[in-house]
Amino acid sequence: MKHNIKGFEEPVYITRPLLPNLDQVNKKIKKIWTSKWLTNNGKQHQCLENRLQDFLKVTNLSLFNNGTIALLIACRALELSGEVITTPFSFPATTHVLEWNNITPVFCDVDEQTMNINVDKIEDLITEKTTAILPVHVFGVPCDVERIQKIADDYNLKVIYDAAHAFGVEINNQGIGEFGDASMMSFHATKMYHTLEGGSLSCSDPELKEKFDLMKNFGIKNEEQIVMPGINGKMNEIQAAIGLIVLEHLEDERNKRKLLINTYKKCLRGVKGVYFTEEIKGVKSNYQYFVIRIDEKEFGRSRDYVYEKFKEFNVFTRKYFHPLISNYSFYSQLSSAKKSKLPVANNIVKKVLSMPLYGELNVDDINKICDILKSFKR
Ligand SMILES: *Cc1c(COP(=O)(O)O)cnc(C)c1O
Secondary structure (H helix, E strand, O other): OHHHOOOOOOOEOOOOOOOOOHHHHHHHHHHHHHHOOOOOOOHHHHHHHHHHHHHOOOOEEEEEOOHHHHHHHHHHHOOOOOEEEEOOOOOOHHHHHHHHOOOEEEEOOEOOOOOOEOHHHOHHHOOOOEEEEEOEOHHHOOOOHHHHHHHHHHHOOEEEEEOOOOOOOEEOOEEHHHOOOEEEEEOOOOOOOOOOOOEEEEEOOHHHHHHHHHHOEOOEOOOOOEOOOOOEOOOOHHHHHHHHHHHHHHHHHHHHHHHHHHHHHHHHOOOOOEEEOOOOOOEEOOOOOOEEEEOHHHHOOOHHHHHHHHHOOOEOOEOOOOOOHHHOOOOOOOHHHOHHHOHHHHHHOOOEEEOOOOOOOOHHHHHHHHHHHHHHOO
C-alpha cells in the first residue's frame, strides 16, 4: 500500500565517509609520532604516491592538501591564460580556479546523456585567447577524451581534466588520469576514496610533475634555491596514512556500492519520468554516485517536490549540481553564461537528484527508498 510506507528511523544521508577501524588508524599514527616527521614528503606520503600511481594506472602522480589547490596549480603550471572552455555543470571549484588564475571561463553546454561537456559545441567557442579546455568527468562518467584531444591538438590547446569524481575509473584498461595534459582527483571526505581532505594531479610528463611538486612547496628546490613563486599545497603524513588505509578498503566499498546501484536500477527501470545513466561499454566504473533525473511532466512531480518530500521520510538527497555555475551572480554576466546559450545544462539542472549511496546501506534500504520515490508519482 503506497500510503503506508514508514520513513527511516535514522536519517539516511546522500553519503557517509568510509571510516576504517580506529585501531588500525592509531597504529599508523603511532608510527608517525615515533618518526617525528609530520609533513613535507615523509614516508607515508612517498608510499601513498607510489601506491596511487599503480592503482590509478598513471605514469606520474603528485599529492596535494586538497583537490582545489591541485587544480589551481595545474592551471598555473601549464601557464594557462586568457580564456578556458569549461562546463557550467560542476562543483564551484572547477570555475573558481580559473577565476583565481585571472582566466576568463567560457561555458560550453553539456551533453544530454552524459551531462559532460558537449564536444560538438567546443570548437565554436574557441577564440584567439583560448588556451585550454577544462572538462569534468561528471559523476565519474568519462568525457569523450579522444575527440577532446583531437580538438586540443588541432588548435594547440592544453587539456586539464577535473576528474574529482573519477577515482579508479578506467577507459579500455587505461587509467582515466592519464588523459589530457593533467587530471585532478579529489580525496575529500565526501568522496568514495578520501584522505580526510586531499587531492592529486596526474600527468604523463615527468617534468610537469616536477613543476607541480615545486609549486606545491613554495617553489623551494633546495636550501639555496627558490626557483618560482609557489604556494603551500602539501599533503601531510596523517592524511597520507589515512589514504593508505582507506585504499585497502576501497574494493570492498566499490563492490557494495555496485550492488546497491544495481538494486536502484532494477527498482526504477521502467518508472515513467525517472531516468538514470546506464553503464558504458569499455568503461570500468567506480560506482561512486547514483544520480537520477526526474522529468516533471512524465513523473507528475518536480525534482524539488521529490527532494523536499523525501525529507519527511528521513531521506536526504542532494541536488547535484544545483545551481548551475553559469548562473552564480558573479559569473552570470559573462557572455557565455547566457541561459539561451546553455539550454541543456539549464534544463538538466532542474531534474538531477543524487541518491543516497554508501556501503553501510543495504539492499532493503535501497528498495525502501525506491518505494518511497514511487509513492510520490502522480
Ligand atoms: C569535490 C570536487 C572538487 C573539489 O575538491 P576538493 O578536494 O574538495 O577541493 C572539484 N571538482 C569537483 C567536480 C568535485 O566534486
